Amino acid sequence: MNTAGAPDLVDRIQREWQLAYPGLDMRPIGVLSRIQHIATLSNHRLDRSLEPHGVSRSEYDVLGALARADRPLRASEVVSTTLLSGASITKITETLSRRGLLERRRSERDGRVVLLQLTDEGRRVVDVELPRRLADDERALSGLTAAERETLSTLLRKVSSAFGG
Incomplete structure (x- = not known):
């Protein structure tokens, strides 16, 4: 190494x-x-x-956005919390819905609005993968002290901001 x-x-x-x-x-x-x-x-x-x-990274990003939310989300809200386009979100959520990982339902307040929510199976994928991913990330960062991690995070935030992100 x-x-x-x-x-x-x-x-x-x-x-x-x-x-x-x-x-x-x-x-x-x-x-x-x-x-x-x-x-x-x-x-x-x-x-x-x-x-x-059987889940792609983009599909996992959508599942993760829904797992982080404390309520069902509109597709536009998923777009704003991921790096995916609206067209991608539509296609991905249709696929995830067919596979039983999320549920698409009409809003009771406005029938034109589609709300997205994890199913138990979708939640299970996130529950299994998030701890595994965090452990993998922890191994990658294990050579850094807490202060170095904070400094790196601050510096990367500055670089990201310079790109408009």
């Missing part, structure tokens, strides 16, 4: 870019490529873990 100070794949890529374009500052690659690499690895692990449930 790589130690924190040992050169990694991103160092190599950054060095290669620097050799190819010596007049450009390649330092941003060292940060953003690592973020991208970490996200890719984390998503790959999540995909493998969700496979036995």
Whole structure:
């Protein structure tokens, strides 16, 4: 396993870019490529873990949004709490409904509004996967102190904000 100070794949890529374009500052690659690499690895692990449930990462995001809510949600509310588009949410919720993982029902106050709510089976998927995912994330961060984690979180929030997120 790589130690924190040992050169990694991103160092190599950054060095290669620097050799190819010596007049450009390649330092941003060292940060953003690592973020991208970490996200890719984390998503790959999540995909493998969700496979036995027959649930995609996007479907799990929808189930997670519903699990976090203390009430049924409109599709637009799910859009606002995930990184998915409205069209994606519609398609995903129809699939999850057919598979019995969520329920789609009309609002009693306004029949035009469709409310989404987890079924017991949908809740079970989240109940099984969330602790597993948190344990996996904890292993990934285990080399950092609590102060380092807080600093990293603060710095990443600044980077995310610079991208408009």
